[in-house]
Amino acid sequence: MSNDIFIKHIRQNAAISILISEELDEALHMQNQGDFAIATDPLDGSSNLDVNVTVGSIFSVLATDPNAPDLLQPGTKQLAAGYAAYGPSTGLLLTFGRTTAAFTLSNDGVFMLDRAEVKVPPRSVEYAINSARQRFWDEPTKAYVEQNVAGEDGELGERYNMRWVGSMVADIHRILMRGGIFLYPLDSETSAKGGRLRLLYEANPMSMLLEAAGGAASTGHGRILDVIPTDIHQRVPVIMGSSEEVARLDALYAKTRCTG
Numbered sequence: 001m002s003n004d005i006f007i008k009h010i011r012q013n014a015a016i017s018i019l020i021s022e023e024l025d026e027a028l029h030m031q032n033q034g035d036f037a038i039a040t041d042p043l044d045g046s047s048n049l050d051v052n053v054t055v056g057s058i059f060s061v062l063a064t065d066p067n068a069p070d071l072l073q074p075g076t077k078q079l080a081a082g083y084a085a086y087g088p089s090t091g092l093l094l095t096f097g098r099t100t101a102a103f104t105l106s107n108d109g110v111f112m113l114d115r116a117e118v119k120v121p122p123r124s125v126e127y128a129i130n131s132a133r134q135r136f137w138d139e140p141t142k143a144y145v146e147q148n149v150a151g152e153d154g155e156l157g158e159r160y161n162m163r164w165v166g167s168m169v170a171d172i173h174r175i176l177m178r179g180g181i182f183l184y185p186l187d188s189e190t191s192a193k194g195g196r197l198r199l200l201y202e203a204n205p206m207s208m209l210l211e212a213a214g215g216a217a218s219t220g221h222g223r224i225l226d227v228i229p230t231d232i233h234q235r236v237p238v239i240m241g242s243s244e245e246v247a248r249l250d251a252l253y254a255k256t257r258c259t260g
């Protein structure tokens with residue numbers, strides 16, 4: 001249904017000629033000859049719907065030639081990105097690249113600006129990962145989580161907390177509001193597919209929002225936004241959030257590469 005709503009509204013927008021959706025195998029070419037393409041996960045976190053947990057719609061805006069569409073563009077080429085989070089209130093987070101702004105839907109159906117420039121704190125003691133997957137993790141992920149779990153007794157000398165909603169929009173929203181790190185790294189079970197989360201309509205828009213808010217987003221081997229897609233539904237490893245936390249895990253990946 002959320003996919004149908006996207007299609008209905010995009011059909012009415014003459015500026016958009018192509019829709020890529022998690023719910024459609026192929027890119028949908030509209031009648032319109034507009035210069036823009038939208039990539040969307042129309043309802044992220046859908047397994048949480050039955051239990052009344054925050055879900056959302058993620059979107060990315062790309063420039064395209066309607067007659068010779070190039071949809072396999074790196075995230076650095078996104079013109080805009082954002083998500084709507086359907087929680088206790090409906091939030092809209094939006095970036096055109098320089099800053100990330102936060103809006104809340106009012107009772108009158110208007111998105112009101114809450115924060116013109118969202119800032120993600122560079123440091124945080126909150127991390128988000130599905131820890132039931134621990135047996136599949138690679139060495140850098142294991143080492144990073146071990147450091148966190150050791151807390152004040154370990155080398156970080158500080159207590160960490162774990163939070164995992166299981167709805168990317170909700171987890172990233174928390175990180176945009178108060179910092180933290182969100183992890184869906186490549187593990188032994190997801191590596192054949194390239195990861196769990198999708199590049200064009202999950203990782204790229206969230207990376208653009210976070211970077212514009214002062215955060216960082218990495219695959220462990222480079223910036224997510226630099227990944228050149230080979231498929232519209234491509235998956236990618238995801239490490240994103242507070243810049244110093246992302247840098248600490250990136251350093252563990254670099255160390256693993258050096259020691260082979």
Ligand SMILES: O=P(O)(O)OC[C@H]1O[C@](O)(COP(=O)(O)O)[C@@H](O)[C@@H]1O
Pocket residue numbers: 022041043044045046047130166167168169
């Ligand atoms: O099932 P897991 O391992 O907890 O994964 C949860 C992740 O998968 C997702 O639900 C994937 O998105 P979809 O709901 O669009 O399939 C993310 O929202 C979430 O972060």
Ligand SMILES: [Mg+2]
Pocket residue numbers: 041043044045168202
């Ligand atoms: Mg999703």
